[in-house]
Amino acid sequence: MQPPFHRLVxxxxxxxxxxxxxxxxxxxxxxxARGKPIRQEGEPVKGVFFLLDGWAGSSLLLRDGxxxxxxxxxxxxxxGFPSLxxxxxxxxxxxxxxxxxxxxxxxxxxxxxxELPRLAMALFLSTQKERVALMQKLSWVGATSAxxxxxxxxxDLHHRLQAAGLAQAGCFDFPITQQQLGELLGMSTVHINRxxxxxxxxxxxxxGRGRIEVLxxxxxxxxxxxxxxxxxxxxxxxxxxxxxRF
Amino acid sequence: MQPPFHRLVxxxxxxxxxxxxxxxxxxxxxxxARGKPIRQEGEPVKGVFFLLDGWAGSSLLLRDGxxxxxxxxxxxxxxGFPSLxxxxxxxxxxxxxxxxxxxxxxxxxxxxxxELPRLAMALFLSTQKERVALMQKLSWVGATSAxxxxxxxxxDLHHRLQAAGLAQAGCFDFPITQQQLGELLGMSTVHINRxxxxxxxxxxxxxGRGRIEVLxxxxxxxxxxxxxxxxxxxxxxxxxxxxxRF
DNA sequence: CGCTGGGTTGAGGGGGCTCAAAAGTGGTGG
DNA sequence: CCACCACTTTTGAGCCCCCTCAACCCAGCG
Numbered sequence: 001m002q003p004p005f006h007r008l009v010x011x012x013x014x015x016x017x018x019x020x021x022x023x024x025x026x027x028x029x030x031x032x033a034r035g036k037p038i039r040q041e042g043e044p045v046k047g048v049f050f051l052l053d054g055w056a057g058s059s060l061l062l063r064d065g066x067x068x069x070x071x072x073x074x075x076x077x078x079x080g081f082p083s084l085x086x087x088x089x090x091x092x093x094x095x096x097x098x099x100x101x102x103x104x105x106x107x108x109x110x111x112x113x114x115e116l117p118r119l120a121m122a123l124f125l126s127t128q129k130e131r132v133a134l135m136q137k138l139s140w141v142g143a144t145s146a147x148x149x150x151x152x153x154x155x156d157l158h159h160r161l162q163a164a165g166l167a168q169a170g171c172f173d174f175p176i177t178q179q180q181l182g183e184l185l186g187m188s189t190v191h192i193n194r195x196x197x198x199x200x201x202x203x204x205x206x207x208g209r210g211r212i213e214v215l216x217x218x219x220x221x222x223x224x225x226x227x228x229x230x231x232x233x234x235x236x237x238x239x240x241x242x243x244x245r246f
Numbered sequence: 247m248q249p250p251f252h253r254l255v256x257x258x259x260x261x262x263x264x265x266x267x268x269x270x271x272x273x274x275x276x277x278x279a280r281g282k283p284i285r286q287e288g289e290p291v292k293g294v295f296f297l298l299d300g301w302a303g304s305s306l307l308l309r310d311g312x313x314x315x316x317x318x319x320x321x322x323x324x325x326g327f328p329s330l331x332x333x334x335x336x337x338x339x340x341x342x343x344x345x346x347x348x349x350x351x352x353x354x355x356x357x358x359x360x361e362l363p364r365l366a367m368a369l370f371l372s373t374q375k376e377r378v379a380l381m382q383k384l385s386w387v388g389a390t391s392a393x394x395x396x397x398x399x400x401x402d403l404h405h406r407l408q409a410a411g412l413a414q415a416g417c418f419d420f421p422i423t424q425q426q427l428g429e430l431l432g433m434s435t436v437h438i439n440r441x442x443x444x445x446x447x448x449x450x451x452x453x454g455r456g457r458i459e460v461l462x463x464x465x466x467x468x469x470x471x472x473x474x475x476x477x478x479x480x481x482x483x484x485x486x487x488x489x490x491r492f
Numbered sequence: 493c494g495c496t497g498g499g500t501t502g503a504g505g506g507g508g509c510t511c512a513a514a515a516g517t518g519g520t521g522g
Numbered sequence: 523c524c525a526c527c528a529c530t531t532t533t534g535a536g537c538c539c540c541c542t543c544a545a546c547c548c549a550g551c552g
Contacts, residue, residue, distance in 0.1 A: 011331065058381075060382065060384075060472075062472055066389045068384060068385035068388045070381045070384055081374055081377070082374050082375075082381060083374075083378065084371060085257065085372070085374040085375040090381070091378070091381060113359075113363045113364075113366060113367045113370070117360050120359060120366065120370075121359045124366075124370055124373075125331040127373065127374065127377070128328050128330050128331040128373065129332070131328040131373070131376070132328045132329065132331065132332065132337070134377065134384065135304075135316045135328060135336070135337060138306075138314060138380065138383060138384050139308065139314035139316070141384060141388045141432065142432030143308060143314045143429075143432060144308065144312070145539080145540095146540075177497085177498065177499090178498075178499070183389075185388070186387065186389060187541090188541055189499090190501090190540085190541075190542080191539085191540055191541070193499065193500060193501085194540095209549090225308045225309055225310060225312070226308055392507080423529085423530065424530075424531070424532095433508070434508070434509055435530095436509075436510080436533090437507085437508055437509070439531065439532060440532090440533090443532080443533095455517090
């Protein structure tokens, strides 16, 4: 299988040497069972992770045990970058399905910045894009209703799954529980269920045993409150690479 | 006045050459009046900004006009980095008070990655820390009550103001309106007001014409739901710089 | 077949919203 | 110095979205 580099080459086309290097990272991968932690909040930060297969989630814990899932990660995503600036992880990484990851030690990041600036820049831009996505998520949770949140999430998810080649004709696996969905969107399990049911009844989507099919994209988009999120940035490197003076 | 580089040198001590370079960026600064936009959502991304003085906010707009303020920026913060991966800005930057900024064109970023990898790394880590802060904010908005959100925000704000040298003995300027606070924390103006009043009545803080004084830190912390956010990462560069093999 | 995790549904209550208006506050010009 | 204005803060009343608690159902599995 082709390793899922679509997130990495999005901004900077990889040279032969860089591609070689990137493939070298994947040598030792690790399987994680569904529900098992990859790295817990508070553990020392020894590196970051690359999700090769399966879904993962990053989450924060509150004092009283409530939990906020911050992001659902799909194959090709990098996990754990935010904690790179911390000595001990600020987020819990957890496999939402059986998953395959490989690790990427701290020192490799430093070395990349010194020796492969183009690749470092690609990674940098990729994490900035994550930040935009996170900002959008915050705006869903902070300023929209349950139905708007759910539809916005489904549209975004479909978009990302498609980019990873994991959705065909609006149809994709949906392996997370409604409880997890609640923790992700900041609502109770019960209300997730009701909202999901009522969305189902609009005819815009159809649900069935761990899969979802989008039947009416335009309808979904009308239900969501946020703009279509995409000001694509594929020319980012070109804009940043021109050698004008400081 | 010493330029506010505290956010930059947090991870990587600047060499003489780098410090020189950094000072060079500040040559042409621009004043922005309170309430005026620095860059609107959708405008072409020509660079990022460095906030020298005053408060700024970054926000997202929804279709129906609702707005989510994603972050309040203080002197020393970098603005607009998330949009660097996009051709057109995904966030609106706006002066919350009269502010002074200076600009930092795209090409300068590219050049920094090629020629000053240590500085690039410092910036990279700094933006990752922003991401952690954003994740924490999401967890406030998604999983906590109005009172918890407000107190968590005030504690975080005080922490950051202190780092910038803008708070003494728990006392600091607080120049934003309750409407803006509502858009920031995902609640209505009216409910911000009631919550603020009731917080005032606990005796933990005291408010007065654009200033706030924290009277009881322990009490505030008890009211907030999140852990003290800090796994400081000042040794980040050391962890990333050691020259072990890939 | 019983057990367990997840999905579904009902009833009731409360936190936060909307609408509306009054009471500061500061800025501006006469 | 005062009158007026726009903006902000404060307060009240009513209601609704979403939460909690509590069943019940369903499918998969040992």
